[in-house]
Amino acid sequence: MKSFYTVLSLLFICLGTSAQTNSAEDSLNIRKIYDMSLLNGKSYDWLDHLSNEIGGRLSGSYGAEQAVEYTKAELEKLGLDKVWLQPVMVPKWTRGEREFAYVQTGPGETRNVNITALGGSIATPAGGTKAEVIEVQGIEQLKEYGRENIEGKIVFYNRPMRADHIQTFEAYSGCVDQRYSGAMEAAKYGAVGVIVRSMNLRMDDLPHTGSMIYGDTPINDRIPAAAISTNDAAYLSSILKIQNDLELYFKMSCEQHEDVQSYNVIGEITGSESPEEIMVVGGHLDSWDLGDGSHDDGAGVVQSMEVLRLFKEVGYKPKKTLRVVLFMNEENGLRGGNKYAEVAKSKSEDHVFALESDAGGFTPRGFGFTSTEEQYNKILSWKSLFKPYLIHYFERGGGGADISPLKGGKTVLAGLRPDSQRYFDHHHAANDTFEHVNKRELELGAATMASLVYLVDKYGFESGNNETDKGTE
Numbered sequence: 368m369k370s371f372y373t374v375l376s377l378l379f380i381c382l383g384t385s386a387q388t389n390s391a392e393d394s395l396n397i398r399k400i401y402d403m404s405l406l407n408g409k410s411y412d413w414l415d416h417l418s419n420e421i422g423g424r425l426s427g428s429y430g431a432e433q434a435v436e437y438t439k440a441e442l443e444k445l446g447l448d449k450v451w452l453q454p455v456m457v458p459k460w461t462r463g464e465r466e467f468a469y470v471q472t473g474p475g476e477t478r479n480v481n482i483t484a485l486g487g488s489i490a491t492p493a494g495g496t497k498a499e500v501i502e503v504q505g506i507e508q509l510k511e512y513g514r515e516n517i518e519g520k521i522v523f524y525n526r527p528m529r530a531d532h533i534q535t536f537e538a539y540s541g542c543v544d545q546r547y548s549g550a551m552e553a554a555k556y557g558a559v560g561v562i563v564r565s566m567n568l569r570m571d572d573l574p575h576t577g578s579m580i581y582g583d584t585p586i587n588d589r590i591p592a593a594a595i596s597t598n599d600a601a602y603l604s605s606i607l608k609i610q611n612d613l614e615l616y617f618k619m620s621c622e623q624h625e626d627v628q629s630y631n632v633i634g635e636i637t638g639s640e641s642p643e644e645i646m647v648v649g650g651h652l653d654s655w656d657l658g659d660g661s662h663d664d665g666a667g668v669v670q671s672m673e674v675l676r677l678f679k680e681v682g683y684k685p686k687k688t689l690r691v692v693l694f695m696n697e698e699n700g701l702r703g704g705n706k707y708a709e710v711a712k713s714k715s716e717d718h719v720f721a722l723e724s725d726a727g728g729f730t731p732r733g734f735g736f737t738s739t740e741e742q743y744n745k746i747l748s749w750k751s752l753f754k755p756y757l758i759h760y761f762e763r764g765g766g767g768a769d770i771s772p773l774k775g776g777k778t779v780l781a782g783l784r785p786d787s788q789r790y791f792d793h794h795h796a797a798n799d800t801f802e803h804v805n806k807r808e809l810e811l812g813a814a815t816m817a818s819l820v821y822l823v824d825k826y827g828f829e830s831g832n833n834e835t836d837k838g839t840e
Contacts, residue, residue: 393752393825397818399681401756404814409676411806413441413669414661414728418801423656425486426696427459427627434652435630438668438693442634445676449637452630455706457696459627460487462656463620466593467495468562470603471614480599482562483574483657484621485546486699487581488592495618496521496560496591502607505545506552518557521615524549525564525604527597528791535787536726539566539794543577550592551582560617561592564600568791572596575795576655578699591619631703632693636675640686644827645711646820647690647721648674651697651704651769658799662790666728666809668693670783673813674820685824687719694769697725701768708772720823722781722816723767727793728809729785733758734819735765737780742828746779749822758815760784779828783816 404410417424417434424430435452442450466484469477501516502523503509509517524545528538543566550561565575574594581589595603607613632652638644650667654660671691678685694703711718722734733753736743743763750761766780774780785808793799 390752393822396681396683396821397752400677400817400821401811401814403677403680404673404810404817405807407680408673408810408813410669410673410809410813413672414665414804414809415801417665417668418659418661422659424652424654424660425460425656426457426629426653426699426702427624428656431629431653431695435632435695438632438652438672442632442672442691445634445679447634447636447675449635451633453633453706453710455629455631455695455702456626457629457702458700459624460699461622461624463490463622466617466619468593468595468615468617470606471616472606472610478602480603481572481574481596482593482617483576484619485550485563485579485592485594486576486655487579487623488550488619488621489589490620490622491560491591491618495616497614497616498559500562500603500607500613500615502604505542506549509552509556512556514556517553520558521560521562522549522553522558523562523603523607525600527564528566528568530568535568535791538568539791542566546577546594547579548582550579550590551584554584554588554590558590560590562595562615562617563592565594565597565796566791566794567597567796570597570601572598573796573798576657577795591617593617593619629695631695631707634672634675634691636678636685636689638686638688639684642688643717644687645690645716645718646685646687646823647692647718647770647773648816648820649692649694649721649769650724652693652695653698654799655698655795657795657797658793659801660799661801661804662727662793662799663795664697664725666804666812667724670724670728670809670813670816674817677814677817683821687824689820689824692769697769704769705772707769711773718773718778719828720779720781720820721766721770721773722783722820723770724783724812724816725767725769726783726785726787727790728804728812729787729789730808731758731783731785731812731815733760733762733784735762735782735784737764737766737774738828742779745826745828752822753815753818756811756815777828779823781819783812785812
């Protein structure tokens, strides 16, 4: 009996020693990844070119075309096993001449206000649109006012992002519906236009664009829609309190064109042991046209490219196939993400993991995961390895718009979670530019992503079905 307990004790000692050895090895490998990114990173240089040499990359634009060519060439320089373009048809919308708007406060008395057309909006008539303004706090208030109070007027949506949400993406989701479908809903009540308070927690003079839809609204019934800066939204709201017959004039010349050919850019390192199992890292290559899209989502693009470069530089050969996918058309259609998932399904590809970076290039805090409980518990066992890098946020519910079509089966979805407090100062605005990205923060994010991919590749997940996950994306 003593010999049995002796053997059992030795077994536990061996297992403990093995776990400590693995932990030490993982810590060393992750340290190498961070060192390589911080001391010899490439992500910031790539972003510099995307932002300052190419600029805005709206789907269907020349900038988007240049970005496809540039990133493909840069991936080819890394010596990956395969680099290719995946064709996808995307919408093409152009802004036209700079938008103009003013508030008429009295006979011959006007004040200019800062607006920008929402992506997908129709133009105003050639002479512009001028009408009285009715302020509402959200789509739900349209029904309260009814057609008799809305018809022939410009609806001013003025529900702000809630400043008491620590997670600013929650504040964003709480009011973005008025931007996305506000024009469609206001048109049902006979409105002639829509002005939407910018999705921004800061008070400034920069209007924030973003996508909007008309749904099944007949073409002749569609109305123009624009965002107004937060400072001018506050001004408009204050003057409406004392002058409810106030008129606003705005002029836009935006235009929707026929769909055009574009591409997802894909690079791959073929797995050394289980090449049929695929891990994806990605961000979206397109951006809005007001700035140069450095945070949204140039940062995610170059961080995802950097994951593969870091593996090559530190000499780590993944067991599973690792792909970087630079998705086209996330901002106004999600065509790239849907096309990638469609092709993957047609080829019966086995995607075990997908990680997206689309929340800016700020200091990384952790990740959100869409997974089974079993898979999530496995992920939590790695959390201590990130502690030296101040990565503490591991939560259920996460991923990203472009990888969301891959959800199902055993695929684990993850989203990098940077600090979000400054993100909406720049989101979809003219100040989403290169000088607002910190080099070190960007490089820390790339290393954090690569470290998670390393652990997923080495240890994998137990089989399960993530459709039982209670988290939300």
